[in-house]
């Protein structure tokens with residue numbers, strides 16, 4: 427008899443919706459990945475490193491040139507001088523980093539606070555570590571922290587708080603003020619902070635990303651995770667990094683070395699080379715995605731969906747109550763795929779207890795203009 431460690435988990439909604447899009451021929455605005463090519467120089471570098479023989483194990487912590495480039499970026503963006511030997515680890519994807527961070531710090535019986543809606547890999551990772559998730563909903567409108575509820579959620583068993591800004595699925599951003607309040611709340615508590623910042627460079631309208639890396643007090647108890655996949659349009663390369671103080675990094679690496687040991691070698695070389703030769707990519711990225719957001723929102727403006735243009739990430743939430751208020755969001759995305767030919771993601775799957783009457787779906791606008799145009803035409807016809 428198989429005793430399932432994750433009895434409540436099935437196929438993720440992202441895989442399901444992508445499959446449904448393939449079956450129905452719907453335009454796939456569900457799963458978060460670009461349908462356009464990554465930068466040509468990055469592809470060329472990857473191909474060259476494959477051909478030139480960078481095909482064996484990388485160092486467990488990641489190749490030094492890439493850690494150096496990440497340290498440089500963090501110094502320039504967040505004014506934090508990291509030691510790339512003791513504070514940075516390259517990992518095969520942010521998902522692996524999240525899993526390893528949780529296995530490193532969460533012991534059986536520990537509680538981990540998640541702010542719902544939350545990314546789908548957090549809760550199963552906590553469960554596999556023997557921990558218990560305590561879900562605190564973000565409040566509407568704006569998906570902001572309910573400080574009273576968060577304060578009340580802490581117990582003597584709380585070991586970790588997971589935050590995610592820019593936030594998937596809402597696109598909401600924490601402010602520097604939020605981080606200061608968080609620092610006050612965590613002061614004196616034996617609680618680690620996992621800060622998922624994979625969309626750190628996807629922030630619009632001149633706003634700044636408030637990174638835990640720029641916050642001295644919070645950083646001392648934090649693991650900050652990012653993903654090259656989102657930043658360089660290469661989600662399939664599954665490469666990310668973790669920045670954390672030396673003691674935390676050393677503990678994390680003990681787990682990481684037995685989960686994957688290291689990230690993919692030629693990919694690390696290609697990223698290091700591209701970061702060094704194309705620093706402007708990071709400067710241009712917000713404008714690049716903001717133009718796509720504006721394009722999609724302008725077209726969707728003629729539809730019956732209600733929305734506020736997202737401040738961050740490549741996701742746009744849209745309220746569909748004026749179209750099919752009778753359907754919950756899971757039924758709505760099935761209906762949208764079949765009737766409109768557009769695949770989206772329901773928001774309720776990011777909650778343990780979805781708020782009643784939630785009528786929001788998530789569209790990914792990391793797509794070519796022609797894809798967005800075609801999808802918007804279909805959505806406007808509803």
Ligand SMILES: Cc1ncc(COP(=O)(O)O)c(C=O)c1O
Pocket residue numbers: 458518519520521522545590594622624652653654655661664665666
């Ligand atoms: C909030 C969040 N964290 C982590 C990840 C995983 O990133 P990676 O593909 O690098 O594992 C994603 C990917 O969608 C995400 O949205």
